[in-house]
Amino acid sequence: MKITLRYLLKNRRTTLLNVLGLAVGMATFLLITDHVQYERSYDQFYEQPEEIFRVNTLWGFEGEEERYATTPPPLAEAIRNEIPEVEAVCRVFYWSDFTMRADNDLGKVFRETKAYAVDKDFFEVLDYGLIAGDPATAFVEPASVVLPRSTAVRYFGEAAVRDGKVLGRQLLGGKDAGTPWKITGVMEDQPANSHLQFTMLISACTYPDDLYRNQVWTWNVMHTYLRTKALTPGAREQLQAKLKNIAETKTLPNMPMAASNPELLAKANFDFPLQAITAIHLTSNYLREMRPNGNVTYVQLFLWAAYLVLFMAIINFINLATAQATRRATETSVRKILGASYGSLVRQHLSESVATTVLAAGLSLLLIVAWQEGAAQWMGATIKGDALLQPIFWTKLLGLCLFTGLAAGAYPALFLSRSTTMNALRGRQVKLISDYNLRNSLLVVQLVLSMALMAGSWLIYQQVAYFQNKELGFAKNNLLVIENDREIEERKDVFKEELLRHPGITQVGFSNGLPGQPTYQMRDFRAEGKSEGTGLNWILADATFLPTLDLELLAGTNFKLGNSRDSLGVILNEAAVKQLELTNPIGQVLIKNEGNDDEERLQVIGVVKDFHLQSLHQEIQPLAFCYFKDFVYKDYISVRLSDEDIAGAIAHVENSWSAFEPGVPLRYSFLDENYNELFKSEVQLSKLFGVFTLLACFIAGLGLFGLVSLLLTERVKEIGIRKVLGASLGQIVLLLSRQFLLLLLVAFLLVVPLFWYGSTEWLQNFAYRIDLTPTPLLGAGMGVLLLAAVTVGIRATQAALANPVEALKND
Structure with missing residues (x-):
């Protein structure tokens, strides 16, 4: 460790470049993986969530189909009677908005717009968080209501909820407070990572004719959930077959065209497909969803981008390590003469690599704290302050340190320590891969990733701007919308x-x-x-x-x-x-x-x-x-x-x-804000890819700067000789930059088919989209060219302007 620290301090510039690059890569990786983990954790908090499903509706006619997140009212009762492997089933239904007051404070009026009517078996299916009341009877009687903790505090105060003095009290509904609702339960608030968000639940039997006993098989208005016994794949297929039979025997005959056009019904495809509750948030964007869901493709893109940024930082480390290999050849040979074994040399290189990543991890913690607020705006959810105190976070950080350190140090440790003593003393090394080819290959990969992220970010921005500026056929700006609800x-x-x-x-x-x-x-x-x-x-x-x-x-x-x-x-x-x-x-x-x-x-x-x-x-x-x-x-x-x-x-x-x-409290919003929520995921994707692009360019710039600096150190005497022989400043800068310009051209040719394929696939998600043009690619190529020109040009100019006497005086 003493030698490791001495080496890191001696090579301050290289150490700083490695630490900065790795810290940015590690902080980005931790933030994004935490966000991805959060997105994938939706609805995992129920007991045995793998046994809970939502039933959707599929209507298909002649090749065209519509998928609904809702089902007809009588489906739940049919499932109870005809499918014994279903343990419990319940319906969740938005009925209307409610004007409510607490029984002890008629002057404090609230407007509830997220109240849902539910069946009596609600807690048998969705069993989360009841802290007061009986789950078996909470929704048995009409005009029963269960309040989440935050709603109960809003009506009755923190002390009443804490002391258990809410159960059995009343909410008074209506304009004149003339409709009493009995509080039969208090439950924990739904976690933020739940697709089902509400401010109160009311008993469905309050509305027996319109809701509870409704037998209209073509009215898709209710979200239906069921809990099964543990299902094997075969058992799930059998359950799905029974649901399809219900659709064909009960829904199809009740379609309006059933009597007039039975031939059309023969071609129809009707089903009630099951969907795991844990899959709703990322894989479901059907008609009549409770709220806008996430997008599994975008989550995967975020994760890939995080891996790419970390990978670029590791590439920097390897490139800088191989560039220093010749300078360290004498050091390695002297160690071998003094008795150092191959294993000790490997351990020395790996200790230097891991020590660098430990320093980078410390800096990454500071970056995470500094980026928290911005990351929350970009992603909607990210690492919170208390998460930094959790063992799981430190386990991830430690694992990332070891992985990054070993991955970044593997090549210099295993291959560069394998040179023979005589070759090393002569300045030559025996490696499985040529340093020159390896560095160039890794640099091309880095340039490809930078251009791909830059072009992708540009394309996403264009599509989002198209969404925001497209003529919609109506005037959405300056339109205030009041939620009236019969008032x-x-x-x-x-x-x-x-x-x-x-x-x-x-x-x-x-x-x-x-x-x-x-x-x-x-x-x-x-x-x-x-x-x-x-x-x-x-x-x-x-x-x-x-x-x-x-x-x-x-x-x-x-x-x-x-x-x-x-x-x-x-x-x-x-x-x-x-x-x-x-x-x-x-x-x-x-x-x-x-x-x-x-x-x-x-x-x-x-x-x-x-x-x-x-x-x-x-x-x-x-x-x-x-x-x-x-x-x-x-x-x-x-x-x-x-x-x-x-x-x-x-x-x-x-x-x-x-x-x-x-x-009655007034509730209003603006139509443009409501409409923009429909492409919130694309706006988030655009922001994140913009950030990824900046980070990737920063890391690539650090790598280029360090690599050019080390390579120019090897060519100091060559540059001095060329200047003595009359080479101009421009000729020397062009000579030193030519290699990188060629690599940039290779990277551009490689990124063209990748970008074109990925962009075409992504744009297929939109019925209305921009035309795919070469502009993002050309812009990305020019951007990376500018980055390389500035980075390489500055260092090359400094080398060309140096006094040749200083370079040649030792010879």
């Missing part, structure tokens, strides 16, 4: 007039759907005279909704206020016209939900230009607008703000709401 009903028109009194508010519209939502209602529509119908996204909208969103009407007219004919009118988008095969759509009659209680004959009165209702990952879906004539369980008020006095307009909205609904 403003009969007084809709009066409320609109009140809002429009402010000059900063230009339009107000009511609807039960908006762009950017995770779920939409669907209805079956059949054109009169046609035998087949089709499912369309369905939104109720009033006469001012279309102009509030600035939707373009291509044909026909909008709904008109007070026009009774429009109450039976329908407005389609272009995709719906195409789906229904309507040549002249205006005036055509459509039958909605034929054979069901809400069947209607509607006349097409208008066609709007296609707009992006959902994410740009998906093609524009067919959509039908019907007139907003009846209240719905969840609706929205869209308020168009002008660019002037936005703060004043928002204050007017708040005051108007308080005047109309004094006992």
Whole structure:
């Protein structure tokens, strides 16, 4: 260790370059692997999570299919009765928003927008965290509610929760606090790494007709979970076969076109596929998800990028070690003459390598602490302060030190110690791999990785910018959205007039759907005279909704206020016209939900230009607008703000709401922020790859600087002789830089097919995407060229400007 420390201090520049490079690589690796571990830990906190599944819905017709994260209401009961290997099954269902007060403080009013109705068997399936109450009876009685700890503290205070004085108390719901809800349980808050987030759970039997006993097999609205006995692969296949049988015997016969077109049903593919609850977050982006999920591809990309950054740091170490090999040849030979064995030389090299990584690990800890806040913004979750005190973190750090030290020191330890004494004293070494070829190969790999990361970062940025700037077909900016939930009903028109009194508010519209939502209602529509119908996204909208969103009407007219004919009118988008095969759509009659209680004959009165209702990952879906004539369980008020006095307009909205609904808290958001959540993963990916690119360029720059410095040390006399013989500064710099320019060209040729293949595959994830052009590749090539030119050029210029007398005086 004494010799090791002496060597590291003697070679301060090389030690500093190695420590900096390895520290950046190790800190990046630890941050990213912690993030990846967090992403993969979703829903692992349940008891025996491998036995919990969510049931999804697959609807397929003639090669086209739709996957839903939800199922019809009667499925749960069918599973209980027909599949004995299922131990328990429960449904989770969003019913509506709730206005709630604690029984001892009617003046403190809360608006609950994440309340879910659940079956009585909820805790038999999702068994996490009940700290007060009986799990078997918590949801048996109507109007029962279970509160997470944070919600209970919000209503009753920390002391009441701590002392167990919440169970049995009441929440008073409604505008007038006239609906009592009994608290039958208190549970721990759902961990952040859960796909299911809620502020309260209520008993589903509170709504027996609409929810608990609903028998509509085509209404995909409930998230259904089940717990099984331990399943072998064969047993899971049998369970899946039974679910498919339920789909074919119960759902298919109830489809609207079952009677009119049995031939179509014969070609249909219906199923209720199982999905492990631990796989939902990273592998599920179906229709009607509870919340936006992660992306397993992006998580894998993060992990690969972390490995690449660490690998580049190790390459630097190996390159610098091989560049120093000739300088250390005499040292090695003297050690052998004095009796050093091959094993002792190997241990010496490895101790130097491990000592360097230990120093780098200490610096990496400082970098992790410094980067924590920024990393949390880039990734959404990262190493927290208390995690640094956990044994698992130090185990990972120690393992990384040993792995990195041994990996980086393996070549110099095993191969460079194998030279014979005479060859070493003559300045020659016997190695399995030529130093020159090894260094060049590793440098090419490093340049390829730097260019690939830079080009990939550029491409991702272009796609994200395309998402953010693409014309969506509606005006998303300056649009305030109020979550109404039936509060403003009969007084809709009066409320609109009140809002429009402010000059900063230009339009107000009511609807039960908006762009950017995770779920939409669907209805079956059949054109009169046609035998087949089709499912369309369905939104109720009033006469001012279309102009509030600035939707373009291509044909026909909008709904008109007070026009009774429009109450039976329908407005389609272009995709719906195409789906229904309507040549002249205006005036055509459509039958909605034929054979069901809400069947209607509607006349097409208008066609709007296609707009992006959902994410740009998906093609524009067919959509039908019907007139907003009846209240719905969840609706929205869209308020168009002008660019002037936005703060004043928002204050007017708040005051108007308080005047109309004094006992109901106002909840609002902005449509552009809500819509941007749909490509949050891509924005995160863009930021991270930008950071990876900077780190990779930093490490590559350190490596180039150190490598050039060591190589120039070997050519000091050559440079001096050339200057004495009349070589100019430019000639010497070009001579010294030519080798690196050639390697850069080789790296560019290698990265072209890799980038083109990877980019093409990634862009296939988007229905709307940029055109793949050479710009990112060329930009990356120029960027790395600039990095190499600056790094190599500075050191080459310094060497060329040195006094040749200093280089030659010893000879």
